[in-house]
Amino acid sequence: MFLYIFDLLGTAIFAVSGVSMxxxxxxxxxxxxxLASVVAIGGGTIRDLILDAPxxxxxxxxxxxxxxxxCALMIAFIKKPTRIPWYVLPVxxxxxxxxxxxxxxxxxxxxxxxxxxxxLMGTLTGCGGGAIRDVLAGQIPxxxxxxxxxxxxxxxxxxxxxxxxxxxxxxxxxxxAAGVVLAIRLTAIKWxxxxxxxxx
Amino acid sequence: MFLYIFDLLGTAIFAVSGVSMxxxxxxxxxxxxxLASVVAIGGGTIRDLILDAPxxxxxxxxxxxxxxxxCALMIAFIKKPTRIPWYVLPVxxxxxxxxxxxxxxxxxxxxxxxxxxxxLMGTLTGCGGGAIRDVLAGQIPxxxxxxxxxxxxxxxxxxxxxxxxxxxxxxxxxxxAAGVVLAIRLTAIKWxxxxxxxxx
Amino acid sequence: MFLYIFDLLGTAIFAVSGVSMxxxxxxxxxxxxxLASVVAIGGGTIRDLILDAPxxxxxxxxxxxxxxxxCALMIAFIKKPTRIPWYVLPVxxxxxxxxxxxxxxxxxxxxxxxxxxxxLMGTLTGCGGGAIRDVLAGQIPxxxxxxxxxxxxxxxxxxxxxxxxxxxxxxxxxxxAAGVVLAIRLTAIKWxxxxxxxxx
Numbered sequence: 001m002f003l004y005i006f007d008l009l010g011t012a013i014f015a016v017s018g019v020s021m022x023x024x025x026x027x028x029x030x031x032x033x034x035l036a037s038v039v040a041i042g043g044g045t046i047r048d049l050i051l052d053a054p055x056x057x058x059x060x061x062x063x064x065x066x067x068x069x070x071c072a073l074m075i076a077f078i079k080k081p082t083r084i085p086w087y088v089l090p091v092x093x094x095x096x097x098x099x100x101x102x103x104x105x106x107x108x109x110x111x112x113x114x115x116x117x118x119x120l121m122g123t124l125t126g127c128g129g130g131a132i133r134d135v136l137a138g139q140i141p142x143x144x145x146x147x148x149x150x151x152x153x154x155x156x157x158x159x160x161x162x163x164x165x166x167x168x169x170x171x172x173x174x175x176x177a178a179g180v181v182l183a184i185r186l187t188a189i190k191w192x193x194x195x196x197x198x199x200x
Numbered sequence: 201m202f203l204y205i206f207d208l209l210g211t212a213i214f215a216v217s218g219v220s221m222x223x224x225x226x227x228x229x230x231x232x233x234x235l236a237s238v239v240a241i242g243g244g245t246i247r248d249l250i251l252d253a254p255x256x257x258x259x260x261x262x263x264x265x266x267x268x269x270x271c272a273l274m275i276a277f278i279k280k281p282t283r284i285p286w287y288v289l290p291v292x293x294x295x296x297x298x299x300x301x302x303x304x305x306x307x308x309x310x311x312x313x314x315x316x317x318x319x320l321m322g323t324l325t326g327c328g329g330g331a332i333r334d335v336l337a338g339q340i341p342x343x344x345x346x347x348x349x350x351x352x353x354x355x356x357x358x359x360x361x362x363x364x365x366x367x368x369x370x371x372x373x374x375x376x377a378a379g380v381v382l383a384i385r386l387t388a389i390k391w392x393x394x395x396x397x398x399x400x
Numbered sequence: 401m402f403l404y405i406f407d408l409l410g411t412a413i414f415a416v417s418g419v420s421m422x423x424x425x426x427x428x429x430x431x432x433x434x435l436a437s438v439v440a441i442g443g444g445t446i447r448d449l450i451l452d453a454p455x456x457x458x459x460x461x462x463x464x465x466x467x468x469x470x471c472a473l474m475i476a477f478i479k480k481p482t483r484i485p486w487y488v489l490p491v492x493x494x495x496x497x498x499x500x501x502x503x504x505x506x507x508x509x510x511x512x513x514x515x516x517x518x519x520l521m522g523t524l525t526g527c528g529g530g531a532i533r534d535v536l537a538g539q540i541p542x543x544x545x546x547x548x549x550x551x552x553x554x555x556x557x558x559x560x561x562x563x564x565x566x567x568x569x570x571x572x573x574x575x576x577a578a579g580v581v582l583a584i585r586l587t588a589i590k591w592x593x594x595x596x597x598x599x600x
Contacts, residue, residue: 030350034343045250050445050455055250061316116461131536136331138340140538143434150430230550234543245450255450261516336531338540 010099013092015040015070020089033071040067043128047121051111094185098178101126105157115161122157148188156181210299213292214240215270220289233271240267243328247304247321251311290389298381301326302374305357315361322357348388356381410499413492415440415470420489433471440467443528447504447521490589498581501526502574505557515561522557548588556581
């Protein structure tokens with residue numbers, strides 16, 4: 001139940017990130033909807049296909065409706081998209097990333113796969129939607145150009161897998177691991193931290 | 201039976217749209233084949249993966265051969281690709297869009313999913329192949345830059361779901377819903393209609 | 401057993417091609433890892449999803465670890481990425497292409513699908529990972545712009561399907577078909593052979 005609300009929240013927040021990007025690219029209402037859907041449910045869809053789990057939004061349409069509602073609310077209440085402060089996109093993205101990383105890792109463990117797969121699925125759930133969004137928008141994905149990004153997912157996913165061996169309540173594990181991802185991302189955004197690259 | 205022929209027809213027509221794009225980008229024969237395949241079977245493939253249905257062209261190879269035949273015919277008979285009139289690409293695209301939207305929605309309902317999912321699957325089947333084609337060709341997908349496009353699928357898919365409650369023969373439902381998509385798209389192409397965007 | 405080692409080898413080699421591309425694009429360690437993973441396991445993942453086979457690296461994590469090890473080794477031992485000779489990327493790509501084409505075709509036949517599907521799956525396994533790599537890197541995929549590429553897969557896959565009717569040991573079939581793909585690609589690279597395009 002807690003995980004479910006947490007998941008719907010992540011979906012809404014990732015949809016916000018999709019809508020912000022669509023506004024920035026001056027798309028119409030349907031473009032907004034498509035981009036928001038891709039960010040919000042794209043990563044989890046690929047995860048479920050790979051895990052051979054039923055795709056999560058097929059039987060529970062709440063995920064779809066929360067994306068539609070987020071788009072409608074943002075279109076209705078934001079008269080001037082350019083007035084969205086610059087940090088809305090990266091911060092909402094960071095929160096969504098934290099939530100989805102943990103949910104992805106949790107689902108893989110729940111289906112009986114190894115921690116290695118769980119870390120990978122966490123990263124995929126977190127970064128997948130955003131990567132498809134960027135590719136559709138004609139940009140090189142976030143994960144390749146931004147400050148510490150996918151690495152936050154890898155660390156957060158690993159933390160969750162470690163905590164999973166503990167006897168703590170799962171809610172604690174989820175919040176701690178999501179907190180780790182969020183803290184890393186926000187720190188990276190604030191001080192523009194990047195990993196060293198291999199140029200020359 | 202009717203639906204099957206309708207589907208093969210849509211496949212051939214979408215392949216035409218892929219070939220036209222490949223000609224325009226001066227690709228070789230294999231590029232033509234790959235791009236035609238992606239447009240013609242890409243959207244339906246993603247749909248089947250998500251619905252967890254057997255991918256439609258795995259057991260019935262006619263879909264593959266009709267794409268190959270379309271490519272071979274177009275390569276053989278069109279000496280000067282640049283002579284393809286400009287409207288062939290958008291109009292063939294519109295017909296394919298209409299056919300595939302209805303087939304996608306029909307399949308989702310047939311598998312017992314909600315109308316919400318059916319509208320989504322119709323849009324995905326219709327727009328998915330073209331979106332992958334555009335991404336592979338290094339362009340921002342049609343759906344984000346063209347006149348009313350994905351919206352035609354959303355409306356057509358909704359019409360099909362509504363008609364599905366009626367007691368009309370399914371052939372009628374299919375033709376009406378496909379006609380709606382086609383009419384919207386052709387009108388939009390002719391008068392270059394677009395939805396309002398959210399620029400400034 | 402032979403096929404398994406062959407497959408792990410192809411994975412490592414394709415990872416090298418992903419790492420080389422990531423170095424060239426001046427990515428950080430995680431970018432290197434993501435791009436290497438996409439090239440090395442992307443094509444096979446899509447193949448398994450379409451064939452409805454369990455995704456190969458879910459239960460056997462060796463594939464993931466070999467990608468991680470390849471990345472670590474290349475990062476550790478290559479001080480100046482720009483010193484990687486130009487031919488490392490195309491040649492490692494050609495070897496990976498040969499291995500994966502045969503493995504993709506073999507798996508499709510093993511699952512009881514037609515030679516048509518097998519040729520397609522061989523091409524997809526061989527070219528899929530590289531195509532996703534190029535799209536993520538913001539480039540038009542190799543298959544559309546390079547010398548004879550996907551055609552090598554189509555021919556190699558067809559050769560494998562033909563050999564499959566023979567009573568030769570499977571190891572021979574695999575090596576011959578992979579040799580055909582490799583020979584075509586290396587010849588094409590060396591003399592920059594291309595198929596004719598349909599420009600004007």
